[in-house]
Amino acid sequence: MRPELIHLHHNDPVLNRRDDANMTAESRNHPINLTRRGPTLALIFAASSLVIAGCAEKSPEHQEGTANQGVEITGEWVEVETTQAEIHAWFPGSVIASQQAPVASRLSGYVRELAVDEGDTVREGDLLLVIDPANLESQIQQAEANLSKARSAFNNARSEYERFKSLFEKDAIPKRQFEQVRLGLEAASGDLAAAEAAVAQARSETDYSRIEAPYDGVVTERHVEPGQLANPGQPLLMLQGSQAREIRVEVDDSAFAALPTGTSTQVNYRDAEAVDRDFTAEVITAISAADPVSRTHTVKLAVPESVEINPGQFVSVRVTLDTRGSIVVPNDAIHQRAGIEGVFVLDDQNRARFRVVRFGRESDGESPVLSGIVVGDRVITNTDGRLANGVTVRGGQGS
Structure with a gap:
Protein backbone atom coordinates (compact mmCIF):
# COMPACT_ATOMS: atom_id res chain seq x y z
CA MET A 1 0.00 0.00 0.00
CA ARG A 2 1.31 3.40 -0.87
CA PRO A 3 1.99 5.58 2.14
CA GLU A 4 -0.10 8.64 2.48
CA LEU A 5 1.59 11.98 2.04
CA ILE A 6 1.07 15.12 4.00
CA HIS A 7 1.94 18.57 2.74
CA LEU A 8 3.60 20.88 5.26
CA HIS A 9 5.10 24.26 4.49
CA HIS A 10 8.88 24.43 4.66
CA ASN A 11 9.02 27.21 7.22
CA ASP A 12 7.16 25.08 9.81
CA PRO A 13 9.51 25.23 12.86
CA VAL A 14 9.04 21.50 13.57
CA LEU A 15 9.71 20.11 10.11
CA ASN A 16 12.17 22.68 8.83
CA ARG A 17 15.32 20.66 9.35
CA ARG A 18 17.40 21.84 6.38
CA ASP A 19 20.03 24.51 6.43
CA ASP A 20 18.62 27.72 4.94
CA ALA A 21 21.84 28.27 3.10
CA ASN A 22 21.40 25.04 1.09
CA MET A 23 17.76 25.54 0.25
CA THR A 24 16.88 26.63 -3.25
CA ALA A 25 14.36 29.25 -4.09
CA GLU A 26 12.11 26.59 -5.53
CA SER A 27 12.12 24.66 -2.33
CA ARG A 28 11.22 27.82 -0.44
CA ASN A 29 8.13 28.31 -2.58
CA HIS A 30 6.82 24.72 -2.62
CA PRO A 31 5.58 22.40 0.11
CA ILE A 32 7.66 19.53 1.47
CA ASN A 33 6.38 15.97 1.20
CA LEU A 34 6.92 13.75 4.27
CA THR A 35 5.68 10.34 5.24
CA ARG A 36 2.71 10.70 7.61
CA ARG A 37 3.49 9.25 11.07
CA GLY A 38 0.94 11.15 13.11
CA PRO A 39 -1.78 8.46 13.09
CA THR A 40 0.59 5.89 14.62
CA LEU A 41 1.57 8.19 17.47
CA ALA A 42 -2.06 9.16 17.97
CA LEU A 43 -3.09 5.52 18.24
CA ILE A 44 -0.39 4.84 20.86
CA PHE A 45 -1.39 7.88 22.90
CA ALA A 46 -5.07 6.93 22.75
CA ALA A 47 -4.37 3.37 23.87
CA SER A 48 -2.26 4.61 26.80
CA SER A 49 -5.03 6.98 27.84
CA LEU A 50 -7.56 4.16 27.81
CA VAL A 51 -5.28 1.98 29.97
CA ILE A 52 -4.74 4.78 32.50
CA ALA A 53 -8.42 5.61 32.57
CA GLY A 54 -9.28 1.95 33.05
CA CYS A 55 -6.86 1.69 35.99
CA ALA A 56 -8.29 4.79 37.58
CA GLU A 57 -11.81 3.48 37.26
CA LYS A 58 -10.74 0.24 38.93
CA SER A 59 -9.15 1.88 42.04
CA PRO A 60 -11.05 1.06 45.25
CA THR A 83 -7.07 27.13 68.73
CA GLN A 84 -4.82 27.67 71.71
CA ALA A 85 -3.71 24.21 72.74
CA GLU A 86 -1.39 23.01 75.48
CA ILE A 87 1.89 21.43 74.46
CA HIS A 88 2.52 18.36 76.61
CA ALA A 89 5.45 16.09 77.24
CA TRP A 90 5.19 12.62 78.78
CA PHE A 91 7.76 11.14 81.15
CA PRO A 92 7.90 7.55 82.45
CA GLY A 93 7.76 7.07 86.20
CA SER A 94 7.26 4.36 88.79
CA VAL A 95 5.21 4.00 91.96
CA ILE A 96 7.19 3.64 95.18
CA ALA A 97 6.22 3.26 98.83
CA SER A 98 6.65 6.34 101.00
CA GLN A 99 8.03 4.07 103.76
CA GLN A 100 10.72 1.74 102.55
CA ALA A 101 13.68 0.60 104.61
CA PRO A 102 15.97 -2.40 105.07
CA VAL A 103 15.56 -4.46 108.23
CA ALA A 104 18.88 -5.16 109.97
CA SER A 105 20.08 -6.65 113.25
CA ARG A 106 21.91 -4.89 116.05
CA LEU A 107 23.42 -8.17 117.17
CA SER A 108 25.90 -10.61 115.80
CA GLY A 109 24.58 -14.15 115.74
CA TYR A 110 23.01 -16.91 113.72
CA VAL A 111 19.46 -16.62 112.40
CA ARG A 112 17.51 -19.08 114.49
CA GLU A 113 14.03 -18.42 113.08
CA LEU A 114 12.68 -16.70 109.94
CA ALA A 115 8.97 -15.96 110.29
CA VAL A 116 8.29 -14.23 106.92
CA ASP A 117 9.04 -14.61 103.23
CA GLU A 118 8.99 -12.33 100.19
CA GLY A 119 5.50 -11.02 99.45
CA ASP A 120 4.17 -11.50 102.97
CA THR A 121 2.04 -8.73 104.43
CA VAL A 122 2.86 -7.82 108.03
CA ARG A 123 1.45 -5.57 110.72
CA GLU A 124 3.39 -3.32 113.05
CA GLY A 125 4.87 -5.46 115.83
CA ASP A 126 4.71 -8.77 113.96
CA LEU A 127 7.71 -11.05 114.40
CA LEU A 128 10.05 -11.07 111.39
CA LEU A 129 13.01 -13.17 112.56
CA VAL A 130 14.94 -14.27 115.65
CA ILE A 131 18.71 -14.08 116.19
CA ASP A 132 20.20 -16.82 118.38
CA PRO A 133 21.02 -15.09 121.74
CA ALA A 134 23.61 -17.69 122.82
CA ASN A 135 26.39 -15.10 122.76
CA LEU A 136 24.24 -12.73 124.78
CA GLU A 137 23.72 -15.25 127.56
CA SER A 138 27.44 -15.55 128.18
CA GLN A 139 27.76 -11.77 128.16
CA ILE A 140 24.96 -11.51 130.72
CA GLN A 141 26.63 -14.07 132.97
CA GLN A 142 29.91 -12.18 132.78
CA ALA A 143 28.16 -8.89 133.55
CA GLU A 144 26.38 -10.42 136.53
CA ALA A 145 29.68 -11.81 137.87
CA ASN A 146 31.25 -8.37 137.63
CA LEU A 147 28.22 -6.93 139.39
CA SER A 148 28.58 -9.38 142.28
CA LYS A 149 32.25 -8.50 142.60
CA ALA A 150 31.51 -4.78 142.55
CA ARG A 151 28.77 -5.18 145.14
CA SER A 152 31.16 -7.02 147.52
CA ALA A 153 33.79 -4.34 147.08
CA PHE A 154 31.22 -1.67 147.81
CA ASN A 155 30.03 -3.41 150.96
CA ASN A 156 33.61 -3.71 152.21
CA ALA A 157 34.31 -0.07 151.40
CA ARG A 158 31.18 1.02 153.22
CA SER A 159 32.09 -1.01 156.31
CA GLU A 160 35.56 0.51 156.32
CA TYR A 161 34.07 3.95 155.98
CA GLU A 162 31.72 3.46 158.94
CA ARG A 163 34.58 2.18 161.15
CA PHE A 164 37.01 4.95 160.19
CA LYS A 165 34.31 7.56 160.56
CA SER A 166 33.77 6.55 164.19
CA LEU A 167 37.51 6.70 164.84
CA PHE A 168 37.82 10.10 163.15
CA GLU A 169 35.04 11.53 165.29
CA LYS A 170 37.02 10.39 168.36
CA ASP A 171 40.19 12.00 166.93
CA ALA A 172 41.77 8.56 166.87
CA ILE A 173 42.97 8.89 163.25
CA PRO A 174 44.12 11.81 161.19
CA LYS A 175 41.79 13.48 158.75
CA ARG A 176 43.93 12.50 155.78
CA GLN A 177 43.48 8.81 156.52
CA PHE A 178 39.74 9.26 156.87
CA GLU A 179 39.55 11.07 153.50
CA GLN A 180 41.29 8.16 151.77
CA VAL A 181 38.68 5.74 153.14
CA ARG A 182 35.86 8.05 152.05
CA LEU A 183 37.26 8.30 148.52
CA GLY A 184 37.55 4.51 148.40
CA LEU A 185 33.85 4.24 149.24
CA GLU A 186 32.95 6.65 146.44
CA ALA A 187 35.05 4.68 143.94
CA ALA A 188 33.41 1.43 145.00
CA SER A 189 30.00 3.03 144.64
CA GLY A 190 30.88 4.10 141.08
CA ASP A 191 32.10 0.63 140.17
CA LEU A 192 28.87 -0.84 141.50
CA ALA A 193 26.76 1.51 139.39
CA ALA A 194 28.81 0.65 136.29
CA ALA A 195 28.39 -3.06 136.91
CA GLU A 196 24.64 -2.68 137.34
CA ALA A 197 24.44 -0.74 134.05
CA ALA A 198 26.46 -3.44 132.27
CA VAL A 199 24.03 -6.11 133.45
CA ALA A 200 21.06 -4.03 132.34
CA GLN A 201 22.70 -3.44 128.94
CA ALA A 202 23.44 -7.12 128.46
CA ARG A 203 19.91 -8.09 129.37
CA SER A 204 18.40 -5.45 127.06
CA GLU A 205 20.35 -6.84 124.13
CA THR A 206 18.23 -9.94 124.33
CA ASP A 207 15.25 -7.83 123.26
CA TYR A 208 17.04 -7.14 119.96
CA SER A 209 17.29 -10.83 119.22
CA ARG A 210 13.62 -10.66 118.26
CA ILE A 211 13.23 -8.38 115.22
CA GLU A 212 9.69 -7.07 114.72
CA ALA A 213 8.01 -5.05 111.94
CA PRO A 214 8.36 -1.30 112.59
CA TYR A 215 5.21 -0.50 110.56
CA ASP A 216 2.51 -2.10 108.39
CA GLY A 217 3.86 -3.21 105.06
CA VAL A 218 4.96 -5.91 102.66
CA VAL A 219 8.22 -7.87 102.67
CA THR A 220 9.70 -7.23 99.21
CA GLU A 221 13.17 -8.74 99.60
CA ARG A 222 14.82 -11.42 101.74
CA HIS A 223 18.61 -11.60 102.00
CA VAL A 224 19.07 -14.21 104.73
CA GLU A 225 18.31 -17.87 105.39
CA PRO A 226 17.85 -19.72 108.70
CA GLY A 227 21.21 -20.70 110.16
CA GLN A 228 23.05 -17.91 108.36
CA LEU A 229 25.29 -15.58 110.38
CA ALA A 230 23.90 -12.07 110.73
CA ASN A 231 26.19 -9.14 111.51
CA PRO A 232 25.20 -5.76 112.96
CA GLY A 233 23.94 -3.41 110.23
CA GLN A 234 23.65 -6.14 107.59
CA PRO A 235 20.34 -5.83 105.60
CA LEU A 236 18.30 -8.96 106.22
CA LEU A 237 14.90 -8.00 104.82
CA MET A 238 13.39 -5.14 102.80
CA LEU A 239 10.06 -3.81 104.06
CA GLN A 240 7.76 -1.50 102.10
CA GLY A 241 5.00 0.44 103.81
CA SER A 242 1.49 -0.36 102.62
CA GLN A 243 -0.05 3.05 103.26
CA ALA A 244 1.22 6.18 101.49
CA ARG A 245 2.53 5.81 97.93
CA GLU A 246 4.52 8.16 95.74
CA ILE A 247 5.47 8.49 92.09
CA ARG A 248 9.12 9.01 91.25
CA VAL A 249 9.87 10.50 87.83
CA GLU A 250 12.99 11.91 86.19
CA VAL A 251 12.40 15.02 84.03
CA ASP A 252 14.52 17.42 81.99
CA ASP A 253 15.10 21.11 82.73
CA SER A 254 12.05 22.44 80.85
CA ALA A 255 9.67 20.00 82.52
CA PHE A 256 11.22 20.61 85.94
CA ALA A 257 10.52 24.34 85.58
CA ALA A 258 6.85 23.48 84.97
CA LEU A 259 6.56 21.27 88.08
CA PRO A 260 7.08 23.39 91.20
CA THR A 261 6.10 21.93 94.55
CA GLY A 262 2.35 22.09 95.12
CA THR A 263 1.28 21.93 91.47
CA SER A 264 -0.87 19.10 90.11
CA THR A 265 -0.56 17.16 86.88
CA GLN A 266 -2.13 14.20 85.12
CA VAL A 267 -0.81 10.66 85.55
CA ASN A 268 -1.78 7.78 83.27
CA TYR A 269 -1.51 4.09 84.11
CA ARG A 270 -2.94 0.72 83.13
CA ASP A 271 -4.86 -1.25 85.75
CA ALA A 272 -4.90 -4.99 86.37
CA GLU A 273 -7.50 -5.48 83.62
CA ALA A 274 -5.31 -3.66 81.04
CA VAL A 275 -7.65 -0.64 81.04
CA ASP A 276 -6.03 2.78 80.62
CA ARG A 277 -6.83 5.08 83.54
CA ASP A 278 -5.63 8.43 84.82
CA PHE A 279 -5.66 10.54 87.97
CA THR A 280 -4.34 13.86 89.21
CA ALA A 281 -1.27 13.86 91.46
CA GLU A 282 0.32 16.69 93.43
CA VAL A 283 4.04 17.43 93.37
CA ILE A 284 5.42 16.96 96.89
CA THR A 285 9.18 16.97 96.20
CA ALA A 286 11.19 18.63 93.44
CA ILE A 287 14.96 18.23 93.66
CA SER A 288 16.69 21.13 91.93
CA ALA A 289 20.10 19.43 91.74
CA ALA A 290 20.36 17.54 88.45
CA ASP A 291 21.87 14.09 88.12
CA PRO A 292 25.43 14.56 86.80
CA VAL A 293 25.08 11.63 84.39
CA SER A 294 21.52 11.83 83.03
CA ARG A 295 21.13 15.62 83.53
CA THR A 296 17.61 15.06 84.86
CA HIS A 297 15.81 16.17 88.01
CA THR A 298 13.95 13.92 90.45
CA VAL A 299 10.32 14.83 91.10
CA LYS A 300 7.97 12.99 93.48
CA LEU A 301 4.18 13.13 93.38
CA ALA A 302 1.66 11.93 95.97
CA VAL A 303 -0.77 9.18 94.94
CA PRO A 304 -4.34 9.72 96.21
CA GLU A 305 -5.60 7.04 98.58
CA SER A 306 -8.56 6.30 96.30
CA VAL A 307 -6.30 5.18 93.45
CA GLU A 308 -5.66 1.44 93.36
CA ILE A 309 -2.06 1.26 92.23
CA ASN A 310 0.81 -0.74 93.69
CA PRO A 311 4.49 0.06 94.29
CA GLY A 312 6.62 -0.90 91.33
CA GLN A 313 3.91 -0.16 88.78
CA PHE A 314 4.77 1.87 85.67
CA VAL A 315 3.05 5.21 85.00
CA SER A 316 3.28 8.12 82.55
CA VAL A 317 3.37 11.68 83.89
CA ARG A 318 2.07 14.49 81.68
CA VAL A 319 3.81 17.87 81.91
CA THR A 320 2.39 21.00 80.25
CA LEU A 321 5.35 22.81 78.69
CA ASP A 322 3.71 25.60 76.69
CA THR A 323 0.50 26.90 75.09
CA ARG A 324 0.44 27.70 71.39
CA GLY A 325 -1.90 27.84 68.39
CA SER A 326 -2.60 24.48 66.77
Missing part, protein backbone atom coordinates in the same frame (compact mmCIF):
# COMPACT_ATOMS: atom_id res chain seq x y z
CA GLU A 61 -11.49 4.69 46.16
CA HIS A 62 -12.88 5.54 42.74
CA GLN A 63 -15.18 2.55 42.77
CA GLU A 64 -16.34 3.42 46.27
CA GLY A 65 -16.99 7.04 45.33
CA THR A 66 -18.87 5.99 42.19
CA ALA A 67 -20.89 3.38 44.05
CA ASN A 68 -21.91 5.87 46.75
CA GLN A 69 -23.08 8.57 44.38
CA GLY A 70 -26.61 9.48 45.27
CA VAL A 71 -26.36 8.06 48.82
CA GLU A 72 -27.31 10.66 51.41
CA ILE A 73 -26.95 10.63 55.20
CA THR A 74 -27.47 13.23 57.90
CA GLY A 75 -24.59 14.44 59.99
CA GLU A 76 -22.66 17.24 61.62
CA TRP A 77 -19.27 18.73 60.94
CA VAL A 78 -16.88 21.29 62.36
CA GLU A 79 -14.81 23.77 60.45
CA VAL A 80 -11.13 23.46 61.22
CA GLU A 81 -9.64 26.49 62.92
CA THR A 82 -6.58 27.32 64.96
CA ILE A 327 -5.28 22.44 65.01
CA VAL A 328 -7.15 19.82 67.04
CA VAL A 329 -10.02 17.53 66.12
CA PRO A 330 -12.35 15.56 68.41
CA ASN A 331 -11.44 11.90 68.77
CA ASP A 332 -14.95 10.93 67.62
CA ALA A 333 -14.08 12.27 64.17
CA ILE A 334 -11.06 9.98 63.72
CA HIS A 335 -11.55 6.88 61.56
CA GLN A 336 -9.32 4.02 60.47
CA ARG A 337 -9.24 2.63 56.97
CA ALA A 338 -6.95 -0.33 56.37
CA GLY A 339 -5.08 0.56 59.56
CA ILE A 340 -4.51 4.17 58.47
CA GLU A 341 -5.88 6.98 60.62
CA GLY A 342 -7.66 9.93 59.10
CA VAL A 343 -10.86 11.97 58.98
CA PHE A 344 -13.69 12.50 56.53
CA VAL A 345 -13.95 16.01 55.13
CA LEU A 346 -16.65 17.59 52.96
CA ASP A 347 -15.90 18.81 49.45
CA ASP A 348 -17.71 21.66 47.68
CA GLN A 349 -20.66 19.36 46.84
CA ASN A 350 -20.97 18.18 50.49
CA ARG A 351 -19.61 14.77 49.57
CA ALA A 352 -17.47 12.91 52.10
CA ARG A 353 -13.80 12.36 51.27
CA PHE A 354 -11.39 10.40 53.46
CA ARG A 355 -8.23 12.34 54.29
CA VAL A 356 -5.14 10.67 55.77
CA VAL A 357 -4.04 12.66 58.85
CA ARG A 358 -1.04 12.37 61.17
CA PHE A 359 -2.00 13.02 64.79
CA GLY A 360 -0.13 13.81 67.99
CA ARG A 361 -0.93 12.26 71.37
CA GLU A 362 -4.57 12.65 72.33
CA SER A 363 -5.59 14.59 75.42
CA ASP A 364 -8.97 15.46 76.94
CA GLY A 365 -10.92 13.86 74.08
CA GLU A 366 -9.04 15.70 71.32
CA SER A 367 -6.01 14.98 69.17
CA PRO A 368 -3.62 17.57 67.75
CA VAL A 369 -3.13 17.51 63.99
CA LEU A 370 0.43 17.33 62.71
CA SER A 371 -0.41 17.13 58.99
CA GLY A 372 -3.24 16.22 56.62
CA ILE A 373 -5.86 18.96 57.04
CA VAL A 374 -5.71 22.75 57.09
CA VAL A 375 -7.72 25.63 58.47
CA GLY A 376 -11.06 25.89 56.69
CA ASP A 377 -11.58 22.17 56.05
CA ARG A 378 -14.93 20.79 57.19
CA VAL A 379 -14.41 17.66 59.28
CA ILE A 380 -17.38 15.34 59.73
CA THR A 381 -17.90 14.56 63.41
CA ASN A 382 -21.21 12.70 63.62
CA THR A 383 -23.59 10.96 61.20
CA ASP A 384 -26.67 8.75 61.33
CA GLY A 385 -25.27 6.39 58.70
CA ARG A 386 -22.09 4.77 57.47
CA LEU A 387 -19.45 7.20 56.22
CA ALA A 388 -17.72 6.40 52.93
CA ASN A 389 -16.16 8.23 50.02
CA GLY A 390 -18.74 9.92 47.82
CA VAL A 391 -21.58 9.87 50.35
CA THR A 392 -23.50 13.15 50.47
CA VAL A 393 -23.86 14.52 54.01
CA ARG A 394 -26.83 16.73 54.79
CA GLY A 395 -27.05 18.59 58.04
CA GLY A 396 -25.20 21.46 59.61
CA GLN A 397 -22.21 22.59 61.57
CA GLY A 398 -21.99 21.07 65.03
CA SER A 399 -20.65 22.61 68.20
